[in-house]
Amino acid sequence: MKSKNGSLKTAKTPVFALVDCNNFFVSCERVFRPDLKDKPVAVLSNNDGVVVARSNEVKAMKVPMATPYFKVKDILRKNGTQLFSANFALYGDFSRRIVEVLETAAPYVEVYSVDESFLEVSSLEIEDYQKWGQELATKVERYTGIPVSVGIGPSKTLAKAASEYVKKHPETKGAYDVTEVTPRKKMLKWLPVEDVWGVGRALGSRLSNRGVKTAYDLTQVSEDWALKTMTIRGLKTLRELKCESNIPLETNSKHSQQKSISATRSFGITVRAPYQLESAVANFAARIAYNLRRKGQVASEVVVFLRSGVKDVHQHNPSINVRLSFATSDTAILTASVVKGLSQIIKSGHGYKRAGLVVHKLLLVEASQLPIIDTPTEEIIGKSERLMSVMDDINKRWGKGSLAIAREAIGRTDWQSKRENKSPAYTTSWAEIPVITLK
Amino acid sequence: MKKSDEDDSDKRAVHLGFPNPAMESTDIPLDLNKMIVKNRSSTFYMRVEGSFWEEMDIHSGDILAIDRGLELRSGDIFVGTVDGEFVLNKFTGSHDEEIDLWGVVTYVIHKTRS
Numbered sequence: 001m002k003s004k005n006g007s008l009k010t011a012k013t014p015v016f017a018l019v020d021c022n023n024f025f026v027s028c029e030r031v032f033r034p035d036l037k038d039k040p041v042a043v044l045s046n047n048d049g050v051v052v053a054r055s056n057e058v059k060a061m062k063v064p065m066a067t068p069y070f071k072v073k074d075i076l077r078k079n080g081t082q083l084f085s086a087n088f089a090l091y092g093d094f095s096r097r098i099v100e101v102l103e104t105a106a107p108y109v110e111v112y113s114v115d116e117s118f119l120e121v122s123s124l125e126i127e128d129y130q131k132w133g134q135e136l137a138t139k140v141e142r143y144t145g146i147p148v149s150v151g152i153g154p155s156k157t158l159a160k161a162a163s164e165y166v167k168k169h170p171e172t173k174g175a176y177d178v179t180e181v182t183p184r185k186k187m188l189k190w191l192p193v194e195d196v197w198g199v200g201r202a203l204g205s206r207l208s209n210r211g212v213k214t215a216y217d218l219t220q221v222s223e224d225w226a227l228k229t230m231t232i233r234g235l236k237t238l239r240e241l242k243c244e245s246n247i248p249l250e251t252n253s254k255h256s257q258q259k260s261i262s263a264t265r266s267f268g269i270t271v272r273a274p275y276q277l278e279s280a281v282a283n284f285a286a287r288i289a290y291n292l293r294r295k296g297q298v299a300s301e302v303v304v305f306l307r308s309g310v311k312d313v314h315q316h317n318p319s320i321n322v323r324l325s326f327a328t329s330d331t332a333i334l335t336a337s338v339v340k341g342l343s344q345i346i347k348s349g350h351g352y353k354r355a356g357l358v359v360h361k362l363l364l365v366e367a368s369q370l371p372i373i374d375t376p377t378e379e380i381i382g383k384s385e386r387l388m389s390v391m392d393d394i395n396k397r398w399g400k401g402s403l404a405i406a407r408e409a410i411g412r413t414d415w416q417s418k419r420e421n422k423s424p425a426y427t428t429s430w431a432e433i434p435v436i437t438l439k
Numbered sequence: 440m441k442k443s444d445e446d447d448s449d450k451r452a453v454h455l456g457f458p459n460p461a462m463e464s465t466d467i468p469l470d471l472n473k474m475i476v477k478n479r480s481s482t483f484y485m486r487v488e489g490s491f492w493e494e495m496d497i498h499s500g501d502i503l504a505i506d507r508g509l510e511l512r513s514g515d516i517f518v519g520t521v522d523g524e525f526v527l528n529k530f531t532g533s534h535d536e537e538i539d540l541w542g543v544v545t546y547v548i549h550k551t552r553s
Contacts, residue, residue, distance in 0.1 A: 034520035034523045034524065034539075034541070036523075096480075097479075097480040097481070098480070100479060100480035101480045142481075142507060142508065143478065143480050143481035143508045144480065144507070145507065426483075427483065427484075430484075430502075433484045433486050433502070434484075434485045434486070434525070435486050435487075435488050436485045436486070436487055436488065436503070436518060436525045436526075436527060437488045437489050438487060438488065438489035438490075438491035438492050438526075438527055439489055439491055
């Protein structure tokens with residue numbers, strides 16, 4: 001069933017579903033705050049006070065994604081927006097819950113990011129994909145409280161486009177199936193070319209200038225033209241839009257035992273904003289935690305690293321080895337830990353081209369209650385001490401020093417008060433579970 | 440997880456030729472999580488504050504285990520929302536239009552030692 005590199009081979013024409021959480025961080029915050037239903041809600045990044053999630057009400061105020069908070073403070077305040085500082089432990093826990101629901105619905109799941117998963121469902125013999133998708137969306141929302149959009153299509157790119165269509169078309173009731181030509185054409189003609197997966201704003205505007213304005217226009221160009229204008233990735237995109245699946249589902253074999261798992265990405269551009277790096281490592285953490293769980297493994301250490309571009313004059317290639325307080329495959333713990341680790345190594349104002357995570361010292365769940373280090377050789381003791389000193393350093397800084405991090409990153413009292421808007425660890429700390437007052 | 444354990448013990452029984460009494464035992468120490476949490480993805484906890492439900496043996500400080508994945512049945516105690524606030528209610532069979540269902544209470548955890 002699976003090829004050596006872990007990609008999936010199916011004899012049938014594949015059918016992909018993309019399950020994308022609607023305004024994910026905002027939706028997580030609302031689960032335990034029913035008073036915020038239909039109210040404007042925005043989530044700001046930990047580090048630099050940038051808007052990283054918006055409720056539909058905030059989108060309607062024309063507040064763009066990734067805007068620095070101070071630029072939109074007035075309009076947000078005027079409209080009574082509830083602000084939160086990002087709570088990655090909470091989002092990680094919801095991510096884990098949603099993936100678990102998806103696993104009950106599909107044989108193959110690829111966790112693509114903290115709020116998106118691809119499923120491959122051709123083996124399920126589904127008669128009505130639209131109905132299946134709507135039922136899946138209903139189930140995820142009922143189980144977790146998080147609304148999702150389900151796009152279904154013969155390639156990943158089409159499935160992703162269909163989920164975009166769902167978000168802008170409430171009449172789809174949570175799902176849109178583009179396996180048939182008529183709904184597919186309707187969607188392709190609606191979708192701006194820059195919103196096609198793998199195209200993006202820069203290439204999108206270049207294409208737009210050449211008359212390729214929608215996804216449908218893109219399906220009309222020749223392969224030669226696509227290759228010349230958009231490189232090999234663009235050619236893949238074109239084929240995907242024309243129902244030829246070129247990007248396989250990436251699943252890892254459940255039974256192969258690995259000593260380490262990594263997730264890295266080159267950005268293609270220089271990334272300076274901590275919130276972007278934060279979101280990148282959060283996505284890696286969600287993927288890695290999922291792969292650990294699939295293999296019945298837990299990790300006790302995670303390395304977070306950043307890399308400058310090869311040709312950059314000012315090189316800064318930091319990494320940090322974060323020792324987790326216990327071996328785990330919990331998305332919430334892993335995400336919160338790597339985001340904190342990241343804040344220790346980012347150099348303010350410095351640009352990075354690549355980021356990644358490596359988890360190592362993996363154990364099987366069954367063995368995880370044993371001490372992590374049981375035969376203390378000299379080498380291990382030395383290593384452990386170095387780890388502990390890093391850990392102590394982190395603890396020291398998180399405790400009473402956490403103010404210093406905020407000051408270093410922002411230097412704005414305005415934002416410091418917003419940091420207090422971090423919601424409780426509703427699902428990961430007994431001391432912070434929601435309270436129901438009976439009167 | 441459980442399934443593969445069983446598979447393993449089957450295999451061992453074959454290889455050993457005669458059943459090992461220790462291997463045959465499928466007894467696993469009791470795990471409260473397995474009893475209380477039927478659905479890991481849909482189970483949440485809330486802490487009770489206030490004495491309003493004492494007649495129903497739900498006391499201030501108790502922890503409710505709530506499963507959002509369950510269908511509401513007559514006699515269920517459930518957490519709902521009214522006007523943006525959480526409320527606790529007993530489902531008698533006909534649904535109160537004003538209350539939105541949040542999740543079904545499956546267990547009440549009460550600490551007896553202070």
